[in-house]
Amino acid sequence: MNMAGIDPKQQAVLTAAWTAFSTYGFRKTSMDDIAKGAGMSRPAVYLHFKNKEAIFRTLVQGYYARAQADIAAALAADGSLGAKLAAAFAGHGGAAMESMMSSPHGMELLETSMSVAGETIVEGEAALSALYAAWLQAEADAGRVKLPAAPQDMARVICACLKGIKKSAAGYAAYRADVSSYAALCAQALEA
Template identity: 65%
Template sequence: MSTANPDPKTQIILQAAWEGFSAYGFRKTSMDDIARGAGMSRPALYLHFKNKEAIFRALVEGYYATARAEITAALQVDGALSQKLARAFAAHGGETMEAMMTSAHGMELFEASMSVAGEAIEAGEASLRDLYTDWLADEAAQGRLRLSGEACDMARLFCACLKGVKHTSQSFETYRRGVQDYAALCAQALQL
């Protein structure tokens, strides 16, 4: 899972945690497993995080920070609207989506996300909606796309539909194709 935390020790801990969660699931991964994976003692790990739930929330927050940066970059690249949206929507899920959907414990990780990191997900989703809202409003003001309603409504639809693609896909390949198809559909609707 991508993280945007610049502290090297925290990065090592989060990477070890992600590897443990992916391999064993959230419930079966212990703080001992994470400490061992990070090459540190359990007491040293507790100096950084109070429990594995806090680690999981940090992973979710890192995912959203990375997604924001990658979506912003994708939307700023010159190119056709369909290409911009395809890159942005692919970045919306990022490498994390592939890792979760190909893990034997992917469904458990999706469930843990909601129960352990619901507030972080809510805040992250709001930040992505805001990013899309600002981009759509700016692009419409510059005459580069056509909005039939409010930018915030279209941004909300982007996020809701991408979540729907994620929750209804049986494999990462199905998810990837669904995201591409949705980007093409949105680009058609927004074209001048």
């Protein structure tokens, strides 16, 4: 899980942590596991992160930063409304989704996200919702979409539905299929 603009040693810790969390689960991963994976001593890891909770929160922040960039790029790209939404919704899940859903500890990692990084998630979801709302408003103003409700409300529903798909999918392939279906449904509903 690469994060732009981060110190290479911190990136090594984050990459090792994600690998360990995916392999062992959050609870069973130790700072020693992370340090070994990063090729560092445990005290060296503590120079960069207070504990594994801080590492996990940083991973969640990175996920939201990447999702924002991917969604913004998808919504700004040329193409049909359906193609834009399909790309944006795929970016919403990001590359981390496949890794998490492929892990035998995926559900634990989702649960850990809320307990360890709840505030970060609330902020990240608000940022994604604001991004969708601004795009919906601009598209409505240009006459390219029709909105059955306020753009902020529509954006909140989009994010809530994507979260529901993530939590209920039986695996990554099902998740991708459901996200694609949802994008098609939204495009049809929003078509001007």
